[in-house]
Amino acid sequence: MVDNKLKVNIVMMKKLLVFTLIMFIFGYALVPFYEKFCEITGINNLLQPDVLTKEIRVDEDRWITVEFDANTRGLPWQFRPLQSSVRIHPGQPVNVMYEITNDSEREINGQAIPSYSPRFLEKHLKKFECFCFTKQVLKPNETRQMPVQFMIEPSLPVDIQTVTISYTFFELPAGVSAVKK
Template identity: 75%
Template structure:
């Protein structure tokens, strides 16, 4: 038979340790919110626009052309993911919408999150996304196909020596019960 600890001092000590552990975990969870926001700011994830991004002060540099290449990948997912347009030629400051298509090739419902990456690396400072499937978790039913838009503007302040940029999205599976925090 197991022994039950009837020592009141040991029970009080354990209760204090559990209380301190609970406080530390609460503080850690509370601190994750600003950490996540800073991480998103630095990496360009969830780069939501302010309504004034396309204000009358913004302009289109019609003297300059940019080649934009689009890339799509799925890592560890039984999904087919592609851009319906592999490249575009645009003027800096000109809004553009590109459609992506994703298919769940499995027999189960799967949740995924797209993570963007850019080339050149500092492009995220000049890329203003108006709409993107990468802002939220995507849940696809078995064999479901979905088309999703990305709408963005590349600021004319992008250095003039840059004439080709690449925008890439990679989908990763989200474990069951994980939700994406939206800004």
């Protein structure tokens, strides 16, 4: 009887060790799979080295109007772009500023999540600097100006003449680091 229980326990231990090993390998392999998925879908196009180093020719024959939008969800913050729109040539680097004010009497952590219109704009939008990359911590009644530097690639379809870049700030619970995009 004891030998039988011992054999069952050894078999179970071997199964658990194999399962643990498989789960470790799976977890380790998720990183490159996630990076490849983000690369293919265009989700993780932020600060890619090729964007910063490759030469992009400015298409001076076209104009695009870029409209800016700012929102908050559940935060006592005022958030706005300092300019509502810019008119640019595709391939031209752009620098715009947003302003945020914490109207509360407490320190608050928040992060902005971007959204775009048309929806496929993210494939043609390359951000070099953005407050949305990191968690923002605002002290009570603090006001801060934050830059966004970007470029819209000339590969944007020619029938698109107006695009919108929108940011929505959400509160992050204390102790939570920035949400990766």
